[in-house]
Amino acid sequence: MTDDDSASDERTVIRAGREFEQEYRLDASEAGEFLITLGEQLRDSDELTISDTTDGEAWELPFAFGEPVELELDFDGMGEPELEIELELPGRTDEKAPQID
Numbered sequence: 856m857t858d859d860d861s862a863s864d865e866r867t868v869i870r871a872g873r874e875f876e877q878e879y880r881l882d883a884s885e886a887g888e889f890l891i892t893l894g895e896q897l898r899d900s901d902e903l904t905i906s907d908t909t910d911g912e913a914w915e916l917p918f919a920f921g922e923p924v925e926l927e928l929d930f931d932g933m934g935e936p937e938l939e940i941e942l943e944l945p946g947r948t949d950e951k952a953p954q955i956d
Contacts, residue, residue, distance in 0.1 A: 866906065869916040871946075877907070877914075897924070901947065921947035 869875045881889070896903040897920075906915040925943040930936070 866908070866913040866915045869914060875914075875916065903944075918944065919947040919949075920944040 893903065893905075901921075902917065902919045904915060904917045907913065922945070924945075925941075927939075927941040927943070929939040929941070931939075
């Protein structure tokens with residue numbers, strides 16, 4: 856077993872029925888790399904997985920998303936200008952429509 860295997864075995868998996876929030880303060884290049892990877896998952900699949908193994912508390916958040924995805928841009932140019940970009944992904948259910956006989 857490699858170190859990567861043991862780290863993945865010890866991850867807390869965040870599942871439905873639980874609330875979870877984590878905030879990061881990153882430099883722009885780290886945030887950009889995160890957004891690129893997130894964007895590739897959004898483009899290539901209808902499921903994404905976000906994880907973190909830093910600070911001794913490893914976690915993983917798998918999420919199956921649906922459509923439409925909501926993207927909001929909020930610019931505040933007063934005082935110290937600020938741009939907020941928010942992406943909201945609705946959850947996807949695996950429910951099927953009932954059959955008609």
